[in-house]
Amino acid sequence: MAGNSFGKIFQITTFGESHGPMIGVVIDGCPAGLSLCEADVQVELDRRRPGQSSVTTSRDEEDGVSIMTGVFEGVTTGMPIMMLIKNKDQRSGDYANVAEVFRPSHADYVYQEKYGVRDYRGGGRSSARETACRVAAGAVAKKFLESVIPGYVCTAYVSQVGDLRAGDVGEVTRSMVEANVVRCPDSGAAEKMIELIEKVKAEGDTVGGVVSCVVKGLPVGLGEPVFDRLNADLGKAMMSINAVKGFEVGSGFGGVEMKGSEHNDAFFVEGSRVRTKTNNSGGIQGGISNGEDVRFRVAFKPVATVMKEQDSVSVSGEEAKMRAVGRHDPCVVPRAVPIVEAMANLVIVDHYLRAKMFL
Amino acid sequence: MAGNSFGKIFQITTFGESHGPMIGVVIDGCPAGLSLCEADVQVELDRRRPGQSSVTTSRDEEDGVSIMTGVFEGVTTGMPIMMLIKNKDQRSGDYANVAEVFRPSHADYVYQEKYGVRDYRGGGRSSARETACRVAAGAVAKKFLESVIPGYVCTAYVSQVGDLRAGDVGEVTRSMVEANVVRCPDSGAAEKMIELIEKVKAEGDTVGGVVSCVVKGLPVGLGEPVFDRLNADLGKAMMSINAVKGFEVGSGFGGVEMKGSEHNDAFFVEGSRVRTKTNNSGGIQGGISNGEDVRFRVAFKPVATVMKEQDSVSVSGEEAKMRAVGRHDPCVVPRAVPIVEAMANLVIVDHYLRAKMFL
Amino acid sequence: MAGNSFGKIFQITTFGESHGPMIGVVIDGCPAGLSLCEADVQVELDRRRPGQSSVTTSRDEEDGVSIMTGVFEGVTTGMPIMMLIKNKDQRSGDYANVAEVFRPSHADYVYQEKYGVRDYRGGGRSSARETACRVAAGAVAKKFLESVIPGYVCTAYVSQVGDLRAGDVGEVTRSMVEANVVRCPDSGAAEKMIELIEKVKAEGDTVGGVVSCVVKGLPVGLGEPVFDRLNADLGKAMMSINAVKGFEVGSGFGGVEMKGSEHNDAFFVEGSRVRTKTNNSGGIQGGISNGEDVRFRVAFKPVATVMKEQDSVSVSGEEAKMRAVGRHDPCVVPRAVPIVEAMANLVIVDHYLRAKMFL
């Protein structure tokens, strides 16, 4: 009820603050019998970790994960899986200022008002550092889904940075995504995006972006109407990520301008499968997966920490100036790609297990 | 777990099919001591009901609500409030075709696959008729919120139909919204929208639209990070409405193109309140309301039922043609306005009560 | 969160007051494809209804149930099943006194204090009339369980009234239970129990009793440790029934006096099954069903409504005398038998569906 758990069946609870001794996650509801080792998780964490490239923060965190419980002789036991990530490279001194003055468009002010107390070091719990725990849990969800659904692949990628949009490059694979540091499969657009990010970084500023995601291989039938529709739970999952301001599935906001006769996805028969000729539905109809690719897009605002002086207010309620110090991402979307994938995998594993109950 | 409940504290469960004897809702978690009568609920249902105007379906349903339990001598008792709406004007014959052939971009196919059985009459449970129950429950939430939060007002309105966008008309009031049948406060745009809807209707076609919503008067502190952020729960609520394809809060998808230094909402002091100079955050920071207006937008696709022949597939798996008969909305957004408000009120009442626990 | 729902998968929500227009229940989570008609439910309600015999209240209620939603052409659709029971034979006048003076050992006082308002007619929501809804929902659970688990039988019976205990009669069947009005399979004890109940009734007094329950045919593996053990959820279910003061499984309180070497249930092999030679565990080990009969006992206090003058306090806080009028049960256990069965079936169907998720 206090908001730190996600999922109803494959339920995760994350804990820990940016500058405390550790962060971590408990997964309750991972089926028994899944082969799982730390390398399965580490590979995804490495995609999220700071210090990867010139377009991300220069903060260097190893983010080494340890699986402490729930795995015995390399196999999940059906018991809670607890994973820890120790915090390192903490320059709490960088945040002395934050203790006194609220950072604009950060959570400092609302946490102070809501809780009456806050761990201001590095943003404490409101730091995007918490998303490392989601990535760790998502890696387990992914491994399970790949083990039970043949052909299951969930691929996110950067499709926009500032006003630069990727072109259509057809089927997107992970190797295309990982081919450049901005994680945009359109290599031409990627180059321009990198230039743009380096430019805003040099200005001490930041810029937003969009992460797109495609999930292939889903069976028909995931999603529980009328409220727990697959698109609704994906929407909640994505909107719960730091800095996200928008979510759309299939035709999204653009679909508004279409006529019904254009927008409708006509059915046809392919072998023994019922398929649709177009996919404006984004793979979900009536809240339930229809067997086509699930497609959605997530809008990230520009990172709030800028290296410029800003107007703000102090904890004691007086107007004050704020200038960030420290090392921050000029654009969050390259590192957000594995987070979006993780949250998608977590939503899907939950609905996969829910659907099993009623078979 | 089967998806027909929403909310954790002020929890609603809706039931009933489009062409069964009745639909209804149980509210479990409405505080005791609230004055409540059927007229409080009916007024909102009347805004959603079919047959209101030339831009909505000509199906005529009274949608008279009865409060059956949970109210004693005009006051809520803290016990479950069950409300019923009887179904009328059922022309099930109109749907004979639907029993045999899946309607494109409807839920017919996925329900058949997921459940192995479906009540095809009028779309059964997947019909937007279910949203009448949400409007009824939302009216109770609204009455409660208005009774405990001075100045609380939640106002939704149509801001786009097809490619026609409303201009900025400043503060939007309910009387401005109700001044025309399309529920757009920009009267000039409204006229064009009505024309457009009548045109697509005449063509047997449909068109999409956007509903915007502003919530005024919220205290600081609603929302439970890290997963149950106010924006995340609003996102889920809106994405759970039939035909919704997108959701954005504050700057939304447009914010992607801004620099951090532009996007950040600088703090200032106004009397005893900390306020922000701009509101790109949409009234929510770190997942928690910051006391500014909460602002979001919801994209609705064009209604899937069009009066044109479409390619489809039969229940027995053969390709077939489908042509809708019956009476349908050419554009859903005018009637979606009270649904968006209802879901917003339901999310907010839930977070209001949650916040009380931890005070 | 307000307490009117039970179950996590096969989730029921009951609503309605003793003297309002109706009571009812919504089941969300009943799998699709189950044949279901009103007669399936009515047969259980008839076992619970008042006015059956000399040992129950003379109040006569038909308790006719109507299935309003979730069933199409005689089969469940996976959608919420709402069932209504209209209230009849209301002599609200009998309760005029109750509006002013709290009935000892009833819920009047705590409801007034907790909610600040209460529907005092017939005890409103706190009346055991609410259990009719549980019996209706339990009948659906039972039908589902019998359809998926060959040999599944859940049988409750009266094993004690006052200080009269039934002897061991071996395997108990429903026909043995229904052979007499007190629902005790030991016919000799049953006669004495009936005499005792008629005697206390003549005195305007009441007496308590114990209901025992045996569930046969359960597969190994139901129950989710460490908190949602099968015995823990059965305990909660039984303790939530009006007038229940105690619950024990297997050896129960008596097992306290045994040595471990006596109490342990030795394993042996029977065909391909692992079985236990004794069943002090009551069919549950480590919180999980082990394939043996699940056995438990439920203690009911004497009914609080007695036809004798009692000391009490008025709503305005002054000492006052209270004397009940109206028609009440002298002993609740004969009518509690189907309620105990219903709650057992509800717990088991929930755990059956939960276990399916993780297979």
Add this chain to the structure above:
Amino acid sequence: MAGNSFGKIFQITTFGESHGPMIGVVIDGCPAGLSLCEADVQVELDRRRPGQSSVTTSRDEEDGVSIMTGVFEGVTTGMPIMMLIKNKDQRSGDYANVAEVFRPSHADYVYQEKYGVRDYRGGGRSSARETACRVAAGAVAKKFLESVIPGYVCTAYVSQVGDLRAGDVGEVTRSMVEANVVRCPDSGAAEKMIELIEKVKAEGDTVGGVVSCVVKGLPVGLGEPVFDRLNADLGKAMMSINAVKGFEVGSGFGGVEMKGSEHNDAFFVEGSRVRTKTNNSGGIQGGISNGEDVRFRVAFKPVATVMKEQDSVSVSGEEAKMRAVGRHDPCVVPRAVPIVEAMANLVIVDHYLRAKMFL
């Protein structure tokens, strides 16, 4: 859904196996602003830890707790509180046998059947070692309750071992409970209990017992009928503890033999409070606390690990002999006292916070 969480508001999730590197608990929902340090928790863990005295196991575990998250500068922040206890003194060799043969009346067999895999070392997750996490979480609940409810005291004690029952010693205080190693406030009975336990220990056998609990100072109004009654949630909590076979509140099973006119708790006025002359209700009426002492009793079976040869079955399905080695409790109730208190505190804090929502 997998059963490792308890509580709806003050929600705990425990994790870890008996012989893994650590066990621990996350609390999500502890209000911000509570002073909390490790000593607050350690004092309760020390009462539960093995190796305290001659009547408990000679296994020696320090059970030192570390608070890793959710506390900043000595105060809770409203964020998840994660506490770790490292495992020590593991003699996994003692359990080699357990890998091959199921221990009678333990969870070995059902875990193997349900999950297909199990961490057999020390019983893995099914070990009562898990209850240390409950005691840690309960200590936080207790500290919070004592900080908000003046006069709140929750005291459990041993009232029966085998067939030896404690006499009535009036008001029980913690110092009376801690005055002897068996934690029975009747010092005469305590001596005999110690003798009995030492005798069964010498025989390589074990014996059961009863823990009674009294909660003083509760306000009127905790408990949410109809399902989440305070007595129902206490029942579930207690039944979820390893080795518990029975639960009763107030008059319990003994109340069955009383007449209603004797059993009813007459109301009277004391100052501004409505009170009852007797307390057969055990402080709970209609599922809601009535302001009197909450009283309940919990039955523990004899510990299943006995130093005698027993009949059993091997993992491969053949009959086999089992003889435990290692160090085990001859009677669990002295160490169960802090566990019962912890679970009571966890239920009460949850209902206390729930009641606040609806004020």
